[in-house]
Amino acid sequence: MKILSAEFILSAARHDELPRDRLPEVAFAGRSNVGKSSLLNALLHRKHLAKTSSTPGKTRLLNCYRINEAFYFIDLPGYGYARVPVSERQAWGEMAESYITGRPTLRGIVHLLDVRHNPTSQDMEMVTWLLGLQVPFLLVATKSDKLSSSQLGRQLRETHANLAATGDLSILSCSARTGAGLPEIWRWIENII
Ligand SMILES: Nc1nc2c(ncn2[C@@H]2O[C@H](COP(=O)(O)OP(=O)(O)OP(=O)(O)O)[C@@H](O)[C@H]2O)c(=O)[nH]1
Numbered sequence: 001m002k003i004l005s006a007e008f009i010l011s012a013a014r015h016d017e018l019p020r021d022r023l024p025e026v027a028f029a030g031r032s033n034v035g036k037s038s039l040l041n042a043l044l045h046r047k048h049l050a051k052t053s054s055t056p057g058k059t060r061l062l063n064c065y066r067i068n069e070a071f072y073f074i075d076l077p078g079y080g081y082a083r084v085p086v087s088e089r090q091a092w093g094e095m096a097e098s099y100i101t102g103r104p105t106l107r108g109i110v111h112l113l114d115v116r117h118n119p120t121s122q123d124m125e126m127v128t129w130l131l132g133l134q135v136p137f138l139l140v141a142t143k144s145d146k147l148s149s150s151q152l153g154r155q156l157r158e159t160h161a162n163l164a165a166t167g168d169l170s171i172l173s174c175s176a177r178t179g180a181g182l183p184e185i186w187r188w189i190e191n192i193i
């Protein structure tokens, strides 16, 4: 995909505050600190469009970016960050959940996992939930630059085996740092939008 323009549009606490022009949307979901905002930046060749941080809990609202005047990326708040007050965690969860179930223009979700770790119970819950909703989603194991190629192969097989109980799922690996796997992610995005 040739990126002609990519701009931040707004942050919303509710999905009905998002743009009403009915352009298709792709959302980025996953655990806090897994690398959602970094992947969004890498896909757009922009270092600082979405704010990233080594501290979990950076993205706290539905952040909306318009690309090529043609579609939106929605950067979702992450889940599973224990050091956030329960009330706030619930609010993020509800925000993401009501966005995913209530947004007709959502075409698909890029769901991130950390390639170094087996999926957490919350990852599994999320995947099961997405499967039940029948929203198209792509499972992506990110930070692949952190592993050697043999470690990467082993870890992907293990993650795949862990997810096999949930459904017949395929999983891509990528790195926001090196750009590995980004063309495959773009191919999927182009297909669903
Ligand atoms: N090595 C490496 N580090 C990465 C990669 N992607 C993200 N990171 C680092 O991981 C940390 C978290 O990245 P973010 O993109 O802010 O993560 P997030 O999922 O948006 O986090 P929240 O907004 O808090 O939910 C940052 O320190 C990034 O530099 C990657 O592909 N490789």
Ligand SMILES: [Mg+2]
Binding pocket: 036, 037, 038, 051, 052, 058, 059, 075
């Ligand atoms: Mg973020």
